[in-house]
Amino acid sequence: xxxxxxxxxxxxxxxxxxxxxxxxxxxxxxxxxxxxxxxxxxxxxxxxxxxxxxxxxxxxxxxxxxxxxxxxxxxxxxxxxxxxxxxxxxxxxxxxxxxxxxxxxxxxxxxxxxxxxxxxxxxxxxxxxxxxxxxxxxxxxxxxxxxxxxxxxxxxxxxxxxxxxxxxxxxxxxxxxxxxxxxxxxxxxxxxxxxxxxxxxxxxxxxxxxxxxxxxxxxxxxxxxxxxxxxxxxxxxxxxxxxxxxxxxxxxxxxxxxxxxxxxxxxxxxxxxxxxxxxxxxxxxxxxxxxxxxxxxxxxxxxxxxxxxxxxxxxxxxxxxxxxxx
Numbered sequence: 388x389x390x391x392x393x394x395x396x397x398x399x400x401x402x403x404x405x406x407x408x409x410x411x412x413x414x415x416x417x418x419x420x421x422x423x424x425x426x427x428x429x430x431x432x433x434x435x436x437x438x439x440x441x442x443x444x445x446x447x448x449x450x451x452x453x454x455x456x457x458x459x460x461x462x463x464x465x466x467x468x469x470x471x472x473x474x475x476x477x478x479x480x481x482x483x484x485x486x487x488x489x490x491x492x493x494x495x496x497x498x499x500x501x502x503x504x505x506x507x508x509x510x511x512x513x514x515x516x517x518x519x520x521x522x523x524x525x526x527x528x529x530x531x532x533x534x535x536x537x538x539x540x541x542x543x544x545x546x547x548x549x550x551x552x553x554x555x556x557x558x559x560x561x562x563x564x565x566x567x568x569x570x571x572x573x574x575x576x577x578x579x580x581x582x583x584x585x586x587x588x589x590x591x592x593x594x595x596x597x598x599x600x601x602x603x604x605x606x607x608x609x610x611x612x613x614x615x616x617x618x619x620x621x622x623x624x625x626x627x628x629x630x631x632x633x634x635x636x637x638x639x640x641x642x643x644x645x646x647x648x649x650x651x652x653x654x655x656x657x658x659x660x661x662x663x664x665x666x667x668x669x670x671x672x673x674x675x676x677x678x679x680x681x682x683x684x685x686x687x688x689x690x691x692x693x694x695x696x697x698x699x700x701x702x703x704x705x706x707x708x709x710x711x712x713x
Contacts, residue, residue, distance in 0.1 A: 388508055392446035396643070400575050401443045403647050407567040407654050408436045414658050415559040418665070428468060428557070435461035439568050443575060448497035448507040451579075455493065455536070458572065459486050462564050466556040475555050482549040489539020489546060493576075496532030499525060513582045523586070530583050530590035533576060534597075541573030541627045543601045550624055554616040558661025561616060566623050566657050567650035574630045574646055581639050591635050598631025615660050615670040622696065623653055633711045641710035648703035652695035659689040 393401075415432065419425045438461055442454035460483075467479030501507050503525055504515050515521050537543070542550040550570065554561055564570070577584060577594065584591050605625030612618045626649045633642035662685045663678060664670050679686030695704035 388447060388506070389450045390446040391441070391444040392510075393444065396578060397444050399643065400571075400578075400646070401440055403571075403650050404436070404439050404443060404568050407650055408439075408563060411559045411563040411654065411658070412436075414562070414661075418557070418559055418661060424468070428465075431461055431464045431468070432559070432563070435465060435564065435569075439572070442572060446509060448500055448509060448512070450507075451509075451576075452493060452497055455540070455572065456490065458569055459483060459490065462486075462553075462569055465560040465564060466553045468557055468560065469555070472555065474552075478549075478552040478555045482553045485546050485549040486539040489536045489573075492532040492535025492539075493537075496529050496536065499529045499532065503529070509579065512580075516582050516586055526583060527587040527589055530580075530587035531593065533580055533583065534590055534593060537573030537576045538597060539573070540576070541570050541631070542624045543573070543597050543628065543631060544604060547601060547605065547624050551612075551617045551620040554614070554620050558616075558657060558664065561620070562654040562657035562661070565620060566653035570623060570627060571646055571650065574627060574634070574642060577631075577634050578639055578643060578646075581634070584634070585637075591637070593635075594631050595635025598628040598633075598635055600628070601625065602628030602632060613672045615663065615672060615675070616657070617670075618672070619653065619656055619660060623649075626653065626696075629708070629711055638711065638713075641707070641713070644710050645707035648695070648707040652692040652702075652704055655688060655692040656696065659685050659692065663689075 412432070419428055435458060438454045438457035442451055442458060445451040445454060463479050463483040466482050467475050469475050497507060500512050503521055504512050516526065539546045550565060553565055584594065602625045605621045605628060609618050609621035609625065612621060630642040630645050633645065660670070662682065663675065666682060667675060669675065691702070695702035698704045698708040
């Protein structure tokens with residue numbers, strides 16, 4: 388049975404996706420106004436947003452997986468949008484192939500769930516777990532396979548390398564796909580299937596350590612980057628690692644809170660970075676400075692979002708990161 392299901396979790400994440408997509412769509416009208424292939428850009432963006440909403444709202448693992456793959460296809464098209472630009476086709480292919488590695492795990496995971504329960508409905512799987520109808524070993528295997536899918540999509544170690552390279556795509560793509568929606572799909576998958584992980588403590592431990600490694604490594608690499616969007620990309624990987632830490636420690640509510648807060652401030656940072664790039668013609672940090680005088684509104688927005696990212700009270704990042712620490 389295929390269907391869409393509105394629960395508190397799916398409604399919450401769908402609202403985040405739709406809200407960020409609306410903001411990015413409005414921004415894209417101005418961003419793409421003078422650029423060629425506007426119709427192709429908006430067609431691919433629409434395909435991505437539709438697939439992402441189906442992914443979030445699906446009641447069945449097979450529909451979730453189908454939407455998951457369309458999201459991957461749309462990201463490939465959008466990252467390589469400027470295909471004549473050196474490195475764009477390679478970055479798109481790298482993202483596509485590295486996320487496919489994780490997708491093999493997700494494919495095997497839902498096939499295993501189908502074998503164990505006779506259905507791909509998520510509620511039926513969770514119900515079978517609640518009634519202790521499934522053996523521990525296959526459920527643990529299923530959790531690890533699903534985790535592989537999340538690692539690929541959310542750019543966790545060791546499949547992190549595609550995310551910074553994907554910054555070659557247009558700025559609205561970076562803001563939508565690589566801060567708020569596509570990379571958050573892995574975290575959403577773990578939230579949606581959290582009861583599976585609750586009965587597989589080994590998988591939750593793996594989630595914690597993978598998230599911790601990604602948060603640390605991503606943050607450290609960001610400090611050595613000299614490209615504005617790549618700094619934000621490594622920061623995104625690090626922040627997703629924090630959400631994984633929360634999930635691994637048994638705090639899905641804290642992970643959900645940080646998912647929403649991060650989507651807001653990181654997409655804002657990417658959109659502001661796009662304005663900087665358009666106005667100055669560069670993203671090299673050693674050539675940028677004093678821009679708040681020339682771009683006061685962009686500078687103020689960037690400052691507020693940057694403080695939220697740093698966890699400065701009373702901004703959202705402070706409360707969500709405090710929830711993870713708690």
